[in-house]
Amino acid sequence: MNFGQQMLFFFSAVGAFNGLLLGIYLLFIKKQKYLPDFFLGLLLLMLSSRVGISVFMYFYPDLPRIIPHLGMSALFFTGPALYYYVKSSFQQDQFDWKNCQKSFGILTLVLGAVGLLYLFFPITWDHYFGTFIYTVWSIFVFLAAYQYYIFIKQNHKSPNNFVLPVLVSNVIIFLSYQLISTGWIQIYYCAGGSLVFSFVLYANFLILFNKKYQQLPVKExxxxxxxxxxxxxxxxxxxxxxxxxxxxxxxxxxxxxxxxxxxxxxxxxxxxxxxxxxxxxKSFATCINEYRINEACEKIENGSYLKIEEIGYEVGFNSKSTFFSTFKKIKNTTPLLYKQSQTLTEPGFHSSNL
Structure with a gap:
């Protein structure tokens, strides 16, 4: 392998490794969970797995043929991940998570069913498996682009400004793999796709950090x-x-x-x-405390078996004193007096019971 090929595979491998780390971070490590980040992490993890296996197979071509098919299986989920990334970025809290889970479950079953063909028809499976994967990928890339167009046309706004770069990047990666696989671009298949992935990944990093550090002038x-x-x-x-x-x-x-x-x-x-x-x-603390006190009042009114101080901990206060002082501030009474007032107003309660 000459120097040019060495550099080609070096950047491909580094890109795959960085994409893998970023995908793992978004999926499993990031503390502030944000639904589009989950799909972006899944997208990066699947693409990086595919790219990494491609690079690995170049150096070890005698590995079992099931290994490259695992890379193709990872590629199978990149289209759905992209589609739901776009959709969740625009729909935000209106996003139907249960329906999404069902879709991924069905896709997993379909991939598993297709994978079983390998046990019975290995030659046929080898011939058509790639076509099947690319067909599914093509459909979801088209759906993602169409979904983005519909949201923009309907003037939907997304707080995630990274949607368009991610969408364009995936279209570029998809087209690159398609052109290389058809022979229109004469370059080693795995290396070409891997290099495009690495280039697009780093380009997106630059866009992300450029947007992050752009600040308005002080007056503005x-x-x-x-x-x-x-x-x-x-x-x-x-x-x-x-x-x-x-x-x-x-x-x-x-x-x-x-x-x-x-x-x-x-x-x-x-x-x-x-x-x-x-x-x-109102301040953030006041807003949250109002929700807590309202919940506490509901528990008291419903005759909760918990003690007064336990109700405070249950609704989110971290100390008894804070709960009592906040309750007094918002309701102009103490939790105990509030409980007694609710008891006095219960149907069938008479002063003679005192």
Whole structure:
């Protein structure tokens, strides 16, 4: 292998390794979970596995032929991962996670069924397996691009500004593999696709960090910070906030932070702070504590078997004193007096029972 080939495979291998690490980070390590990040991590993991196996097979061509087919199997899920990455980035909390799970389950069963053909018809399987994988990949790349077009046409906005670069990158990788596999581009198949993947991965890194570190001038930033969020957008954010609180009860986490909640709402911490302070007229702590106290009141009204202080811990307070003082501040009474008042108002209760 000459020097040019060595450099080609070096960059391909490094790109695959970095993509693999980033995919693992997004899927398993990143603390602030964000649904599009899950699909992006899956996408990177699958593509990196395919690229890594391709590079590995170049140096060890005598490995069992099932190894390259594992790489093709990984490639099978890149299309669906891209499609759901685009969809979840726009739909945010309206994204149908259960339906997505069903789709991936069906795809896994289909891949497993096709894989079983290898046991009975190995020659036929070798001939058509690649065609099957590329057909599925083609369908989902088209669906992802079409879905993006529909969302943009309907003026849907995504807080994730990385959607278009990821979509374009995957289209480039897809077209590169297709052109190389058909022989239109005369280059070693695995190396060519791997090199394109590495190039696109690093290009996206540059785009990401360039956007991250771009800042508004001081005067412009100050001018923006003085503006309230528009009524329509504020209503959307508030609806999203209430939905998260009612379905996932995030307020029960005693260590909940502004940045954590903002991440779950798919907005920036600045936007959430602005929404609470300017549009709702309350601080983050007050907002969360109101949800906690309302939950505590419901438990008291429903005759919870828990002690008063246990109710405080149950709804998210990390100390008895904080619970009592917050309850007094919001309800103008203590939890114990509130419980007694509820007992006095119960049907069938008479003063003679005292």
């Amino acid at each position: 930033a100050t001018k923006y910070s003085n503006k309230k969020i528009s009524g329509e957008q504020a209503d959307s954010f508030v609806s999203r906030l209430e939905r998260l609180m009612s379905t996932e009860e995030l307020y029960k986490n005693p260590n909940l932070k502004l940045s954590d909640l903002a991440s779950r709402m798919n907005i920036s911490a600045h936007q959430l702070s602005q929404l609470l302070n300017d549009n709702l007229g």
